[in-house]
Amino acid sequence: MVPVNTVLRRRRQELILGGALLVVLAVLPLAISSDYLRGLIVLTLLYAGLSQGWNILGGYCGQISLGHGLYFGIGAYVSTVLYVDYAIPPTLGLFAGAALAGLAALLVGWPCFRLSGHYYAIATLVMGLIALLLVNNWDFVNAARGITIPFRHQSWVALEFRFPNFPFQYVMLAYAALAWIIAWIVEGSRWGFVWRAVKDDAVAARSLGVRIFPSKMAAAAISGAVVGVGGALYAQYVGFIDPDSGLGLSLSVLIALPAVVGGVGTLWGPLLGAAVLIPVQQLSGAWLGGAGNGVDLMFYGALIVALALLRPQGLVSLFARRPAKAAEEAHAG
Amino acid sequence: MSGIKRRQILASAPLGLAGAALAGTALAPRNAAAAEKEVLIGCVYPLSGPAAQVGHDAQAALQVMADIVNGNHAIPMLMGKGGGIAGLGGAKIKLIFADSQNNPQIAQSETQRLITQQKVVAIVGSYTSATAVTISQVCNRYQVPYISAENSAPSLSEQGLTWFFRPSPTDNDFSQAMFDFLEAHAKETGKPIKSVAIIHENSVFGSDSARIQTGLAKKAGIKVAADISYQASTPSLQVEVERLRAANADVVLPSSYTSDAILMVRTMHDLGYKPKAILAQDAGFIDPTFLKAVGPLAEGVMSRSSFSIDAVKSRPAIPAVNAMYKAANGNKDLNDLTSREVTALQVLADALNRAKSTNNMALRTALRETDIPGDQTIMPWKGIKFDKTGQNIEGNPVIMQYQKGEWHTIFPVDVATATVEGSF
Numbered sequence: 019m020v021p022v023n024t025v026l027r028r029r030r031q032e033l034i035l036g037g038a039l040l041v042v043l044a045v046l047p048l049a050i051s052s053d054y055l056r057g058l059i060v061l062t063l064l065y066a067g068l069s070q071g072w073n074i075l076g077g078y079c080g081q082i083s084l085g086h087g088l089y090f091g092i093g094a095y096v097s098t099v100l101y102v103d104y105a106i107p108p109t110l111g112l113f114a115g116a117a118l119a120g121l122a123a124l125l126v127g128w129p130c131f132r133l134s135g136h137y138y139a140i141a142t143l144v145m146g147l148i149a150l151l152l153v154n155n156w157d158f159v160n161a162a163r164g165i166t167i168p169f170r171h172q173s174w175v176a177l178e179f180r181f182p183n184f185p186f187q188y189v190m191l192a193y194a195a196l197a198w199i200i201a202w203i204v205e206g207s208r209w210g211f212v213w214r215a216v217k218d219d220a221v222a223a224r225s226l227g228v229r230i231f232p233s234k235m236a237a238a239a240i241s242g243a244v245v246g247v248g249g250a251l252y253a254q255y256v257g258f259i260d261p262d263s264g265l266g267l268s269l270s271v272l273i274a275l276p277a278v279v280g281g282v283g284t285l286w287g288p289l290l291g292a293a294v295l296i297p298v299q300q301l302s303g304a305w306l307g308g309a310g311n312g313v314d315l316m317f318y319g320a321l322i323v324a325l326a327l328l329r330p331q332g333l334v335s336l337f338a339r340r341p342a343k344a345a346e347e348a349h350a351g
Numbered sequence: 352m353s354g355i356k357r358r359q360i361l362a363s364a365p366l367g368l369a370g371a372a373l374a375g376t377a378l379a380p381r382n383a384a385a386a387e388k389e390v391l392i393g394c395v396y397p398l399s400g401p402a403a404q405v406g407h408d409a410q411a412a413l414q415v416m417a418d419i420v421n422g423n424h425a426i427p428m429l430m431g432k433g434g435g436i437a438g439l440g441g442a443k444i445k446l447i448f449a450d451s452q453n454n455p456q457i458a459q460s461e462t463q464r465l466i467t468q469q470k471v472v473a474i475v476g477s478y479t480s481a482t483a484v485t486i487s488q489v490c491n492r493y494q495v496p497y498i499s500a501e502n503s504a505p506s507l508s509e510q511g512l513t514w515f516f517r518p519s520p521t522d523n524d525f526s527q528a529m530f531d532f533l534e535a536h537a538k539e540t541g542k543p544i545k546s547v548a549i550i551h552e553n554s555v556f557g558s559d560s561a562r563i564q565t566g567l568a569k570k571a572g573i574k575v576a577a578d579i580s581y582q583a584s585t586p587s588l589q590v591e592v593e594r595l596r597a598a599n600a601d602v603v604l605p606s607s608y609t610s611d612a613i614l615m616v617r618t619m620h621d622l623g624y625k626p627k628a629i630l631a632q633d634a635g636f637i638d639p640t641f642l643k644a645v646g647p648l649a650e651g652v653m654s655r656s657s658f659s660i661d662a663v664k665s666r667p668a669i670p671a672v673n674a675m676y677k678a679a680n681g682n683k684d685l686n687d688l689t690s691r692e693v694t695a696l697q698v699l700a701d702a703l704n705r706a707k708s709t710n711n712m713a714l715r716t717a718l719r720e721t722d723i724p725g726d727q728t729i730m731p732w733k734g735i736k737f738d739k740t741g742q743n744i745e746g747n748p749v750i751m752q753y754q755k756g757e758w759h760t761i762f763p764v765d766v767a768t769a770t771v772e773g774s775f
Contacts, residue, residue, distance in 0.1 A: 054464045061460070155553060162555035164455075166484050168510060169492070180492055183463070256456050258484045263455050303457065304464055307450030310398035310407055314450070 029206055032285060036202065040195055047187040056183035060255065062296040063190035064248060069276035069288035070197035071244030075123075076274060077283035078201075078210060079237035080217030085126065085142030086273045088149045089119035089242040091265035093249030095153070098165050098259050107176045112250035119246025120239040127238040131231055134220070146270050153261045164260025167253065177254045186255050193251055194289065197244050201285055204240065213237055217283070245273065279325050281332025290333045295322075388435070388442045390709060392417075392699065393465030395476040395486055397453035405478050405688060409500070410448055411680035412689035413475065415672065416696040417444040424675070428668035429727040430700045438704035444696075447471060451482045458482035462489040472709045473498060475695050478688070480504035480555070490514050494711050496702075496718055500695035501688050504559070508742040515741040516718050518698050519691045520732075520748050525655050526563040528748040529630055530571055532762040533602065536771060544775070546576040548600035550591060550615070551632075552583040552607055560606035560632045576600040583608045588618045596624040601775055606632040613644045620648050628775035629653060630750070633687060637751075637758070651773055653752045658690035659731045659760035661768045662749075669729050685729070694730050698723065731766040 043063075050056055072086050096118050097111030106114075130141040154162045172179055179185050204210045212233045215223040224230055253259040263269070280291025299318050306314035329335055394413055396406035419426055421443045423433040435441035447469050451458035458477060465471045466489070473496040477483045483502040490497035491512045499507060499517040503525065508517055520528075537543045549564055551557035561578060568575050577598035579591050592615065595603060603626040607615060612635030619626065631654040635641055642649050663669050672693060673685045685693070698721060703709065706717035723735040725745070733745040750762040752772060759769035 053467045054460070057460045057463055061456075161558065163504070163506070163559070164481055164484070166488075166506070166510065169488065252456075256459055256485060257488055258455050258481065260455065260481050263481065300457075300460065303450055303452070304461065307398060307452075307461075308448040310403070310410060310448065310450060312399050315399055 025206075029202070033202065036195075036198060040191070043191050044188070047184065053181065053183050056187055058297055058300055060183060060186045060190050061300065062292050063187070063194040064252060064255075065272070065276050065296050066289040066292035067190065067194040067197040068245055068248040068273045069280075069292055070194070070201050071241050071248065072273050073241075073277040073283065073288050074201060074204060074244065075237045075241035077277055077287070078205065078217070079213040079234060080283070081131070081234060081237065082139045082274075083142040083241075084139050084267075084270050084274065085144075085146035086241075086245050087265050087267065087270035088126070088142075088146045089123055089245040090249035090252070090269060090273065091149065091153070091261075092119040092122050093246030094253035094259045094264045095159055095165075095249075096246075097250035098167060098253045099159060101176070101254075102165055102167060107173075108250055108254045109175055109177060112247050115250040116243040116246040119249070120243035123238040123242025124235055127235050131234045131238075143267070143270070146265065146267060150261055150265045150267070153265055162261060164258060164263075167257045167259075169257065177251070182255055186251075189251060189255075193248060196247075198285070198289065200240065200244060204237075205285060209233060209236055214283075275322070279322060279333060281334030284332065284334045286337070287332050287334045294325075294333060388440060389445045390436065390439060390442050390703060391445050391447055391469055391471045392696070393462070393469065393471035393474045394446050394448045395451050395458055395462055395465070395474060395482065396448065396478055397482070398448065398450035400453050402453045402478060406450070408680060408683070408686075408689050409478065409692045412676060412685070412692040413446055413696050415675045415679055416693045416700070417446050418675065419672070420444050420696075420700045424671065426668050426671045428672075428697070428729065429723055430697055430704065431668060436700060436704050438707040439709070444700060451477060451486075453479055453482060455481045455485040459485035459489055462486045463493075466490070466493045466495050471495070472703070472711070472714060473699055475500055475692070475699065477502060480507060483507055484510075487512055487515050494715075496699075496711070496715055498695045498699050501691040504555075508740040512741070514715065516698070516721075516737055517741055518694055518735050518743045518746060520657055520746040521742065522559055523563055524746065525632065525657070525748050526560065526567055528750065528762075529564070529604070529632075529655050530567045530573075532750045533573075533630070534571065535762065536775075542775075544573055544601045546574040546598070546600040547602045547604050548577040548579070548595050548598045548626075549575060549604045550577070550579045550581070550595060550607075551605065552611055553580045554583065556608075556634065557583075557606040564604055564606075564632075581611070583611045585611065585614070588614050589622070591615075592618045592622055592624060595619075595626065596622070600626075602626075602628045602630050604630055604632070605636065607635040609635040609638045609640050612636050612638070612641050616641075616645045616648050616652075628773055631655070633657075637687065642753070649753045650755070651753065653750055653761070653771075655748050656687050656751050656758075657730065657732075657746070657748045658685065658687045659749045659751060659758075659766060659768070660684060660686075660690075661758065662731050662760055662766045664768075665726060665766050666729055666731065667726075672729050690729055694728055694735075697728065698735055731760065 075081050076083050093115035096115035097108045100106040100111040101108050126145050130138055133141055212228050215228055216230050220230055276291030276295055277288040281287030302314040302317050396409045398406040420430050421435055435443045449461035449465055474490055475498045476486050480502050483499055487497045491514045496514050501519055503522045505521040505523045533544045547568055549561050551561040565575055577594055579594055581591050629652045633654055636654045676685050702717040706713040721735055725732045725734045731749045732747055735743050736745050738744050749760050751758045752761045754772055760767050761769055761771050
């Protein structure tokens with residue numbers, strides 16, 4: 019048993035580290051002049067936030083979801099429709115998107131949390147596919163044609179910029195920081211402990227009086243809402259949303275991947291995973307994809323396989339303190 | 352020691368890639384200065400994923416046109432003389448391809464990269480309309496012309512973009528041509544077309560096509576006897592074909608992909624239903640795979656197209672261009688898509704030639720002043736001339752019919768190579 023004050027000290031250290039990183043990342047854009055590299059930072063931070071959102075349900079609570087594209091799509095579509103059809107700026111629309119995405123996560127969770135293990139993962143996968151089919155045929159949201167967000171004027175309220183890469187570095191930084199701080203809070207909260215107990219052994223947790231179902235529902239709602247915000251920001255950044263790019267199956271995988279590669283159920287895993295995967299994916303595509311022989315995709319795939327084999331606990335384990343030292347500290351504390 | 356080094360190198364591999372990208376930025380202007388006589392043009396296509404084949408064909412087609420401009424092939428069309436772009440002192444076209452993975456976001460960031468890092472003077476793309484939306488918006492922001500080769504969604508030229516140019520007809524034009532043909536044919540035979548039956552797959556292509564056709568039928572006073580939608584991956588079309596039979600329309604208008612087109616024609620045969628006429632919206636019905644699969648059942652089928660490979664009398668450049676493309680791409684003939692890709696690059700080369708500069712403003716002015724007569728291209732169009740939205744107003748599609756095992760152009764009359772067969 020790790021003494022309480024060690025846990026508190028570690029959490030305070032993490033908060034300080036997070037704050038320091040935030041400062042570095044806030045200064046970094048000023049040093050970068052290439053618009054393309056700015057775009058890379060935008061995407062990396064977006065996926066860091068999305069994957070952190072996934073991590074709350076998939077990592078801390080241990081409910082592997084392959085349907086988070088659904089919440090992303092809801093966030094994206096809700097804020098886009100509100101903006102394009104009702105002139106409600108996306109800075110407000112994203113709250114509606116987040117709320118509905120969280121609600122959708124509860125609706126998916128209500129029947130599906132009665133399933134366990136692989137069955138839950140498959141159920142989320144199917145939910146995502148159902149949504150994809152529905153939106154593909156739903157004329158109110160332009161069905162398969164998708165919705166274009168036209169550029170009208172420079173505005174922070176509407177998150178519209180002639181050259182969006184520079185300002186969106188800060189938008190996405192705020193998003194990634196928000197997702198991180200939510201994860202930090204829940205990690206130390208009563209829920210966080212309950213989730214880890216549920217993840218380790220649901221039966222044992224229940225026998226100790228933990229109410230499993232409501233705790234899973236809470237994780238789902240928070241996770242869905244965080245991913246929904248990311249969807250809304252993505253739509254505004256790209257200026258276009260269609261069923262494939264907003265709700266596709268590959269998106270659900272891309273959301274989960276940084277957390278899985280970086281370290282499931284850890285505070286730094288999603289950020290670390292995104293910082294490695296997104297640049298490699300984009301740069302290999304840029305430098306090798308033009309030949310059209312798929313070398314870039316093989317390279318990217320090989321990297322993921324290699325990381326999974328070499329670091330099954332995730333990249334975050336590279337930075338873990340040695341077990342002996344940790345144990346020593348525990349004794350001393 | 353060496354072990355440590357190797358590990359360090361391995362660990363820094365992703366950083367190395369990023370470094371390469373940075374180095375690329377630094378080098379780009381120097382390269383441009385060293386090779387003044389090269390014009391860089393960015394091409395964004397899906398080169399991986401399910402649409403990769405289309406992207407690879409586009410690569411071959413665009414390279415053929417670049418070779419025509421750069422080389423010495425003496426092809427009887429505009430910019431066919433060769434020897435580079437005369438207006439730019441014989442500068443050669445260099446194409447830089449990027450893989451959009453058929454994803455709007457990747458298309459966006461790759462276009463940004465081509466413009467800001469590679470300093471391309473224009474972008475050509477992109478097959479699917481979802482990627483064309485983001486590419487055209489990026490181009491508009493960076494003020495670089497986007498030549499849309501084969502994106503046919505009408506909405507693209509209605510976005511109010513000022514750097515968008517589309518030589519190809521749109522879906523509106525395509526369906527309009529079908530109804531123009533029906534009207535002309537009715538006048539000729541004296542038998543008015545009273546009803547049509549629309550059958551379409553339910554993704555963006557089929558449902559848009561059906562929507563436009565319904566509107567045009569209403570305008571022409573033709574009754575829509577049936578409007579049937581189905582999923583392209585369906586295992587059976589029996590019910591749908593029975594409904595077509597019950598509707599008994601003068602003309603059946605299918606908008607289908609390949610496997611469902613095959614299934615539809617076979618099911619019609621199996622159920623003993625022979626429509627009076629089939630006039631298809633391109634796509635599956637002109638796919639060589641379709642013809643191979645249904646053989647003689649395709650006899651008499653008509654389809655709209657934007658290219659007619661047999662129009663060699665009025666378009667003398669076709670045989671030579673087609674021969675080059677065949678040699679470059681596994682003995683395939685030019686088709687509806689690849690012919691438009693060749694033409695898109697031709698339009699751009701012509702504009703660069705007249706602009707006498709790679710300056711973006713000069714290039715846009717030249718593009719706006721484009722006026723190419725149809726016989727100077729490989730397309731059966733009247734010509735190429737852009738309106739203020741960047742849409743070609745002289746790009747009229749053609750109607751073809753499958754007769755005795757070959758496609759023949761039957762409409763409009765000035766490029767027709769055969770007369771209509773059938774009794775509708």
